Amino acid sequence: MDWLRSIGGELKLDRLVNFVGNSLWQSNCPLCKRPSEQVLCKDCDRQITAYQFPQFLQKDSPISTEIPLYSWVTYDGAVKRAIATCKYENHPEIMEVIAEKMAIRWRQEPIANLKNIPVVPIPLHPNKLKSRGFNQAEVLARRFCDLTSLPCHPKLLQRIKDTKPQMQTKTKGERQHNLSKAFAVSRIPRSSQKLDSDKVILLDDIYTTGTTIREAIAALASQNIKVKGVIVIARPQFENRSPNLNS
């Protein structure tokens, strides 16, 4: 729908575009397949929102004490299904819905030191992008930035190694090797993509072991770009985490 909105925005035909769009896309909820007027039906919407952390900012600083991690929900149940359905059943619109919810939470956070810092989504390798058709992190970042007025730089990082999914790796060593030197910073950014900052916020769909994020941080650091924060939709609820997190 983004492409339709962008054309509509240029022609100042937003209302018409929304009307046509809603008529054409009024279909079934991609998660439960029941008819729905919104992208997600109310039930599925409510189920996902129920996994929200009490605070977007994670208290345990899993990346480092200098780089805060923001996770909107716990990676479980309906959230897992929603992210998998988006990625593997071709429903990028689910990311837009999630981005809208995350933007609301973001605006409630004390994030004074992260204002105006460009957001960089974790990229897919071109082979993966071709087979999936979209990068879910980029869809998420674009909508999130639209709503939070943060600059969006989806082309700054590139994935130069066609890695297997981290979920399929078994050991820490295998995960690190799999993602070692997986990213590069784009050396010739298009003029419209020019980065006016030496600081960025990374954005991804899921934070698990943190290996992906650490590799991206290292690639950016090699070009003297500092990561000031990481935003994800979800992270798993680990047993060794503070029991107060969800209370």
Ligand SMILES: [Zn+2]
């Ligand atoms: Zn549903």
